[in-house]
Amino acid sequence: MAYIDLRNELPGIRGPMVYRPETGKVLNELAEILLHDENNTLSRGERELIGTYVSSENDCFFCQNVHGAMAQHYMKSDMQFIDRIKKDFQATPISAKLKSLLAIAGSVQKGGKQVTPEQIEYAKSLGATDREIHDTVLIAAAFCMFNRYVDGLNTWAPQDRQIYVDRAPMRAAEGYSQAGLVK
Amino acid sequence: MPYIDVDKNLPGIRSLMAFRPETAKPLSDLAEALLRDNTGLSRAERELIATYVSYLNDCFYCHNSHGELAVCYLDGNRELVDAVRKDYRNADISEKLKALLQIAGKVQQGGKSVLPENIENAKRHQATDRDIHDTVLIAAAFCMFNRYVDGLASTAPKDMSSYPLRAKQVAENGYGPHIYSTAQPQASSEEIHA
Numbered sequence: 001m002a003y004i005d006l007r008n009e010l011p012g013i014r015g016p017m018v019y020r021p022e023t024g025k026v027l028n029e030l031a032e033i034l035l036h037d038e039n040n041t042l043s044r045g046e047r048e049l050i051g052t053y054v055s056s057e058n059d060c061f062f063c064q065n066v067h068g069a070m071a072q073h074y075m076k077s078d079m080q081f082i083d084r085i086k087k088d089f090q091a092t093p094i095s096a097k098l099k100s101l102l103a104i105a106g107s108v109q110k111g112g113k114q115v116t117p118e119q120i121e122y123a124k125s126l127g128a129t130d131r132e133i134h135d136t137v138l139i140a141a142a143f144c145m146f147n148r149y150v151d152g153l154n155t156w157a158p159q160d161r162q163i164y165v166d167r168a169p170m171r172a173a174e175g176y177s178q179a180g181l182v183k
Numbered sequence: 184m185p186y187i188d189v190d191k192n193l194p195g196i197r198s199l200m201a202f203r204p205e206t207a208k209p210l211s212d213l214a215e216a217l218l219r220d221n222t223g224l225s226r227a228e229r230e231l232i233a234t235y236v237s238y239l240n241d242c243f244y245c246h247n248s249h250g251e252l253a254v255c256y257l258d259g260n261r262e263l264v265d266a267v268r269k270d271y272r273n274a275d276i277s278e279k280l281k282a283l284l285q286i287a288g289k290v291q292q293g294g295k296s297v298l299p300e301n302i303e304n305a306k307r308h309q310a311t312d313r314d315i316h317d318t319v320l321i322a323a324a325f326c327m328f329n330r331y332v333d334g335l336a337s338t339a340p341k342d343m344s345s346y347p348l349r350a351k352q353v354a355e356n357g358y359g360p361h362i363y364s365t366a367q368p369q370a371s372s373e374e375i376h377a
Contacts, residue, residue: 003302004312020316022216030209037205058293104334112242112333120186130187134203134335141330148323151294152286153316 003154012062013146014179015155027146031176034139035070042132044172045074046098049085050105050139056086057109060147062157066171067143069164073172079161097126101136108140186336192366194340195244196332200363207363210328214358217321218252223314227256228280231267232287232321238268239291242329244339251350279308283318290322340367 006015017024035047048071055063068082075081084092089102100123107114115137123133150157158164171179189198200207218229230253237245246268253264266274271284282305289296297319305315340346348368352361 003297003299004315016316016320020313020320022220023213023320026209026212026216030206030213033205033209039205060294108330108334111240112330115186115334115336117186117336131203134187134199135206137334138199138203138206138331141327141334144330145323145327148290148294148326149320152290152297152319152323154297154299 001154001156006153006155012066012155012157013150016149016153027149028176028179030142031146031179034135034142035067036172036175040135041129042101042135043074045071046101047135047139048074049082049094049098050102050136051143052082053086053089053102054105054109054140054143055147057106058144058147058151060143060151062150062155063143063147065157065161065164066167069161069168070171072165073168079165097123097128100126101128101132104133104136105140108137109144112141184336185338189335189337191338193363194367195248195337196328197363197367198337199331199335204363207360211358211360211362213324214328217317217324218249219357220317223311224283224317225256227253228283229317229321230256231264231276231280232284232318233325234264235267235271235284236287236291236322236325237329239288240326240329240333242325242333244332244337245325245329247339247343247346248349251346252353254347255350255354277308279305279310279314282308283310283314286315286318287322290319291326294323 002015006019008015008018010018013027017027035051036044040047048067051067052064052071055067064086068079068086072079072082081092085094089099100119104115104119104123107116107119120133185198187202189202193201200210218233219226220229230249233249234246234253237249250264250268254261257263263275267276267284271281282301286297286301286305289298289301302315345367352368
């Protein structure tokens with residue numbers, strides 16, 4: 001049960017977003033631009049995967065399942081493949097460039113200063129642009145916020161992982177701008 | 184030196200915001216909603232929470248920038264801001280704010296580090312649900328801002344006299360687009376890595 005009376009029964013981040021719509025609206029706008037906006041050379045699947053991996057490293061059940069299901073939807077894969085990426089992305093057949101960005105995201109999760117010049121140079125050598133590196137760092141940093149918001153208030157999360165998979169196509173179609181605030 | 188090609192005349196998060204205005208908008212709106220609100224928690228208390236978390240995250244630019252904002256709202260009481268950074272338990276602040284800083288420190292470690300007794304303690308000292316909500320989100324947001332600033336190796340002005348001047352601008356004008364479109368006032372051209 002959440003640590004404060006959210007005055008609604010919505011799961012995960014949606015509870016506090018509805019509780020405090022002034023900040024909920026802005027958090028959704030950030031998610032929309034980082035994860036759903038089409039004006040990006042990183043695919044939606046790649047960006048959701050970065051969010052999923054960081055959420056998994058932060059042990060946030062709600063976020064890693066919401067965004068894992070989104071990545072699964074965009075990449076037309078299955079839950080097992082997403083779980084393998086969370087567990088050991090280096091051993092999966094994703095691109096070397098995406099692996100280099102996930103490595104940067106993993107460092108951001110530990111702390112900003114953990115990112116090394118070598119990691120950045122390596123990502124650039126594989127074709128990552130400045131903007132892709134920027135977005136990778138900000139997505140990873142943003143999930144260090146979202147995850148703490150969700151777990152720091154002890155919000156509840158559905159335990160059946162299929163629920164998240166079933167909701168993903170709707171969220172992919174609608175985007176995040178109004179996410180959770182009404183439905 | 185920053186890891187990406189940003190405007191060298193802008194420091195810290197401001198150089199990153201200018202690089203990507205699309206994300207700068209919700210980031211500055213978030214800072215405005217969380218730090219400029221005056222309901223329940225004062226602006227000074229909100230900036231103190233932000234300063235403390237940034238200090239724990241060892242983010243030089245953020246803990247100095249927001250520390251100066253707190254000094255500004257506290258009528259120049261820099262000693263109090265330093266005391267909160269170093270040992271808030273013995274600082275001359277309310278028991279309620281101490282309880283909220285404890286929660287913020289837990290959020291900095293990780294969401295699951297916040298314990299029911301931390302929340303009960305804050306409620307016992309008259310923290311409202313909204314105070315607790317805002318404390319958790321301010322702390323979480325600075326775990327983002329700090330990582331954004333240091334994860335891209337943005338620069339921080341080493342001329343410490345520029346921070347109070349900058350703080351005054353934000354105290355007067357809020358966290359609008361001016362924060363990534365105007366240069367640090369009287370900043371030294373020399374910069375150091377945060």
